Amino acid sequence: MKKTIITVVGNDTVGIIAKVCTYLAETQINILDISQTIVQDYFNMMMVVDTSNANKKFDVISNDLDGLGKEIGVVIMCQREEIFSKMHRI
């Protein structure tokens, strides 16, 4: 399993999760966990996904999500899980 963390930050609007999830489904990326909160009026979502069966390469997915974020008006980042687990777990 190749765990990847997708974060979405920006102004709340209708259909953010739907659009991101549609893209992930089309790309054969399985969602393992979703958590969402509002921080200082900002929509803040984190998804843990598995990219091992994805039908696109990592840099393509990353660029696609970046473009999708610009369309919706939010910032979407896509990072391998290790950068977080290394920093926050011994």
Add this chain to the structure above:
Amino acid sequence: MINIFEVNETNKMIQQENLDVRTITMGISLLDCASSNLEEVNNNIYNKITTVARDLVSTGQDIEKEFGIPIIHKRISITPISLIGASACKTSEDYVTIAKTLDRAAKAVGVNFIGGYSALVSKGMTKSDELLIRSIPQALACTDLICSSVNIGSTKTGINMDAVKLMGEIILETAECTKDINSIGCAKLVVLCNAPDDNPFMAGAFHGVTEADVIINVGVSGPGVVKHALEQVRGQNFEVLCETIKKTAFKITRVGQLVAQEASRRLGVPFGIIDLSLAPTPAIGDSVAEILEEMGLERVGAPGTTAALALLNDQVKKGGVMASSYVGGLSGAFIPVSEDQGMIDAVRLGALTIEKLEAMTCVCSVGLDMIAIPGDTPASTISGIIADEAAIGMINQKTTAVRLIPVIGKGVGDTVEFGGLLGYAPVMTVNPFDCSVFVNRGGRIPAPIHSFKN
């Protein structure tokens, strides 16, 4: 599983507090490139570097993209060239041809710097060492990416004062050769005492002869992250202050360890060390000086600065050591003047002098770094400053370095622009009293008594 707050904390460090990996440095041994034929040496060097480091830059970019962490520089360090060219180079001009080859190879693989145009002369100079040192001004003037260093002393050997004297002259000559571009050649030339073999940071990086054929060393950065963490503990006691620095250093270093392991795995090259240094940049909020000020100093340079820096340096090491399997290089806080906005401001306000910086170098890595001085400073005075720094390193068993830039045509109060990571600097006052009789004595200063440990 990782939670949203931890993810946000990491991304905030990267996006708002300038957390980055300063450099992935590939160390390459050129010992197998030596020959008595100069053309053959040049060909061997070019072929080895462009083969071994072919994928370094693209691998670095892939890691940046996948983990979302900027890797600012990709660099190469090589075996000190005075060793590789010893048999083939009969003149300084011969060495300059190797410098040009290195520059060409570095550009071909797309790295930001290549370090190791170096000589190790801590006890004595061979003929080839001297030829290389005398070629430095020309080599730095006709190349773009080469960094040069000369090790003139160590705790074990004492200080080679002949080399110290020569380096004062070489630094001035380098300034003269690059006077049209603010004497920038001197920003790529450092004089070291107790130089480490595995340092990933420029200008002092070289690949020591004790190292493997190829190795990956990583330098992390993140003064902004430490500064931000300290903002949360204002007014609290030293225990809390130290714990906060340690925890933050741990987190920063873990990112470096991850990047180093990934780079090592993808390139099929062994992982050497992580350098724990806090390296500032001229960007706002990426300053070591600001950390010291956050601890409670009005300006860096004020009384208490040396203690604050000692504390910072020690806690960064304590936090970082556990985060990495191998720690090496310089590992401490850097205090370059031109690369740190807080230092620049302090110099302008008169809070920070060369003498105070010298005191600070006793407790941190590395030395008098990126300091612009008047272009009419005598060579013997520069040698005197080098000797002082080397003495601090020799006696305290630590690395010290001098990277002074005598800016030709500029005097105290002028500002000099170097560009990019090198930043800009106000020209600082140098003590006007003479030390030439001392510097000109010749010979070497013996190793200190506490070096005899066998």
